[in-house]
Amino acid sequence: MYADPIDEAAARSEQMIAVALANRTKPQMVFTGDCHWCEEPISSGHFCSPECREDHERMVRAEQQRKLS
Ligand SMILES: [Zn+2]
Numbered sequence: 001m002y003a004d005p006i007d008e009a010a011a012r013s014e015q016m017i018a019v020a021l022a023n024r025t026k027p028q029m030v031f032t033g034d035c036h037w038c039e040e041p042i043s044s045g046h047f048c049s050p051e052c053r054e055d056h057e058r059m060v061r062a063e064q065q066r067k068l069s
Pocket of ligand 1: 048
């Protein structure tokens with residue numbers, strides 16, 4: 001399909017970037033020691049409770065909707 005091996009490599013890395021972007025639905029979260037939603041101190045994970053996780057996800061989803069429209 002590709003006559004030039006350099007073109008093939010470029011097309012492949014473009015494909016990889018496209019896949020990476022498509023999979024970026026969840027932002028990479030770093031452990032900060034605080035709940036990402038209410039900033040409560042926590043010892044592991046990103047949220048102090050499932051409720052905070054849900055609220056945060058809802059906010060992220062709403063933000064994505066805003067960007068799309
Ligand atoms: Zn919290």
